[in-house]
Amino acid sequence: MNSLAASPTRLCPNLTVVIPENTGYEEARRAWNLHADLRPAAIVAARDEAEVGEAVRLARAHGLQLVPFTTGHLATALPDLSRAILLRLEFGRAVEVDPPTRRARIPAGALWEEVVEAVAPHGLAVAHGSSPDVGAIGYLLGGGLSFYARRHGLAADQVVSFELVDADGALRRVDADSHPDLFWALRGGGGSFGVVTAVEIDLLPYAEVFGGAVFWRIEDAAAVLHDWAAWTRTAPDSVTTSARLLRLPPIPDVPEPLRAVPVLCVDGVAVEEADGRALVDRLGAVAEPLLGGWETMPSAAVLRIHGDPEQPVPAISEHALLGELDEQALAALLEVAGEGADCPLLFAELRQLGGALATPPADAGARAGLLGRFALFAVGMPMSPADQRPIEASLAGLLDRLAPWDTGRRYLNFAERDLGARAGFDPATHARLTRIREEWDPGRRFLAAHPIAPAG
Ligand SMILES: Cc1cc2nc3c(=O)[nH]c(=O)nc-3n(C[C@H](O)[C@H](O)[C@H](O)COP(=O)(O)OP(=O)(O)OC[C@H]3O[C@@H](n4cnc5c(N)ncnc54)[C@H](O)[C@@H]3O)c2cc1C
The missing domain is CATH 3.40.462.20 (Vanillyl-alcohol Oxidase; Chain A, domain 3)
Incomplete structure (x- = not known):
């Protein structure tokens, strides 16, 4: 029996923890890509930043890693999860649009379809990918190749700020002024640095x-x-x-x-x-x-x-x-x-x-x-x-x-196989990402598709 079975409720009164012995496990471990066969030590769903913080503390208390997960479009690129908690991000919040500044705030769990539905009535567009049901934040953390890309570049470079729960369970706003290195890393370096709970992004002027x-x-x-x-x-x-x-x-x-x-x-x-x-x-x-x-x-x-x-x-x-x-x-x-x-x-x-x-x-x-x-x-x-x-x-x-x-x-x-992050970057960029990961997540609490990790 998993060690989580003994004491989950004392550690996190608000989270429902699903372990392999529970009947809901089969449903909860399913990814969008049905070819993925994820077998995490446990699964929790977070509805807000406080619950994400609790999930971080739960993982730490049990010596487990934590895997931020929105839809599972990239689930086949995840490493072995037997020592990890899968964190399903189910905030269920609305996308907020501010037409005068031409910006949107995208909450964790939002799919591109929800973002487009929110921005389109204002005569605006967003640099989404080809699929309506890809998670917006997972896409942005990887870069984001849209049908607007040859004019406007990667979508990640239209991100203005991230809100992130870090390895201590603390909520931070990350932008070019507050944490320039982490802001750089999150724009394409993937999900190895924390759990992103919201993104603020510039919109495109196309009705x-x-x-x-x-x-x-x-x-x-x-x-x-x-x-x-x-x-x-x-x-x-x-x-x-x-x-x-x-x-x-x-x-x-x-x-x-x-x-x-x-x-x-x-x-x-x-x-x-x-x-x-x-x-x-x-x-x-x-x-x-x-x-x-x-x-x-x-x-x-x-x-x-x-x-x-x-x-x-x-x-x-x-x-x-x-x-x-x-x-x-x-x-x-x-x-x-x-x-x-x-x-x-x-x-x-x-x-x-x-x-x-x-x-x-x-x-x-x-x-x-x-x-x-x-x-x-x-x-x-x-x-x-x-x-x-x-x-x-x-x-x-x-x-x-x-x-x-x-x-x-x-x-x-x-890249839908587990390649690690090295395949995606030149050596200097990968080395900088590794240093930033060590600074923000020295205990390697977070586990991502294509994780940033030092050699060996
Ligand atoms: C049918 C299809 C069409 C696609 N089209 C495009 C396209 O046009 N352009 C393009 O660039 N990509 C495209 N992709 C790739 C897609 O952008 C990636 O698979 C992306 O990672 C999916 O994000 P997700 O959150 O939906 O998936 P998930 O598998 O849930 O997440 C992928 C990874 O993102 C990280 N992550 C997700 N949410 C968070 C969070 N809140 N905080 C921290 N980390 C998080 C985690 O590391 C996770 O392992 C496509 C994929 C598919 C299957």
């Missing part, structure tokens, strides 16, 4: 944008993909796009022409309409689209351009930051996931980088921009145990084929 998604038959994928890649070499930073080789399942949610047939999709956002139109017209001249289009839309609609799943699903993925892609690189990608490939993946995607991502501001956080020209993100959904091996083999083959163009660096929000 409307020009954006959408266009799909082509797989026979046309090579020609369109080559032209898209050529366009990215001189593309204006007002447009941020993604190109995906997709194999959608034959389910009612999927439009009929896309069910169970491989297609190419180019989607994204242009904050200058003329630049977006020029791209769509150009690609449309290469081959007749099968479906879709770009149009002027409320910025709130950007949340669903990518069509990410909004319910928990099992997913296995691979990722790499890639350099310039020449003919051979695109041929390698098409061989694995293009026409005629026997590909078990849901998609193989290239997210377009460059623009402001290549020129981070001088006061950027730890995840200062993104190295390379494209972020590769490829995913398979194992619906049964038999699916796992072919998906893993295909992902490994894809990374292997693209190795000549791999920068060797990873964007840790997209």
Whole structure:
């Protein structure tokens, strides 16, 4: 029996502690990514800062680590949790918007959909990612790659302040003036420094944008993909796009022409309409689209351009930051996931980088921009145990084929295996993150996806 079973209520009168022996454990340990198999020593849910402080003291009293957890989108990147308490952040508070200063305050537990719903009525946008149900704070702690990124950079650099419960259980406000080192580390360095209970973020001045998604038959994928890649070499930073080789399942949610047939999709956002139109017209001249289009839309609609799943699903993925892609690189990608490939993946995607991502501001956080020209993100959904091996083999083959163009660096929000933080940063940045972690969490109380930890 877990040591927590003996005395939880004396240590934390307000927290419900769920241990493996309890009936609620199976439900409470479930992550958004159903492929994750988390087995923490205990699970608690915190509804406010005081309960987070209690959870910190509970973990310390039992010599356990504490894992801040919002949705579990990155749960497969967590290390072993057998000596850790999973802290589910369930504040249930509203997002606050201040239109005159164009800022929002995002409480722990908020999903991007809630943030967008709060800011959109004020004619404002926020640099959310492609999925409505990703946790806003987890995304921001990793950097945050949005469809506004080539114009506005990583979302983390739009954060003005964090509120954080530290390793002593104390609530602090962290900004550029109060704690400059910690403020730098939290903007991209992940969840190793404390439990973030709120974030204040600058909003973007877009009530409307020009954006959408266009799909082509797989026979046309090579020609369109080559032209898209050529366009990215001189593309204006007002447009941020993604190109995906997709194999959608034959389910009612999927439009009929896309069910169970491989297609190419180019989607994204242009904050200058003329630049977006020029791209769509150009690609449309290469081959007749099968479906879709770009149009002027409320910025709130950007949340669903990518069509990410909004319910928990099992997913296995691979990722790499890639350099310039020449003919051979695109041929390698098409061989694995293009026409005629026997590909078990849901998609193989290239997210377009460059623009402001290549020129981070001088006061950027730890995840200062993104190295390379494209972020590769490829995913398979194992619906049964038999699916796992072919998906893993295909992902490994894809990374292997693209190795000549791999920068060797990873964007840790997209790295869904436990790589540790070293893979995400240059050595000097990683060393600085390690020093700041030692200062703020010398007992290594906090355990994060891709934890910051010294060598060895
Ligand atoms: C379908 C899908 C689409 C995605 N699209 C994008 C995208 O467009 N752009 C992009 O940049 N990323 C994207 N991601 C990656 C996503 O941003 C990361 O998985 C992110 O970490 C998820 O945060 P979460 O809180 O939802 O997940 P969780 O797994 O709950 O949290 C991930 C990690 O964040 C930390 N964390 C979370 N909340 C807190 C907190 N309150 N305090 C301290 N630490 C905390 C913890 O270290 C935790 O291990 C996508 C992922 C998926 C699965």
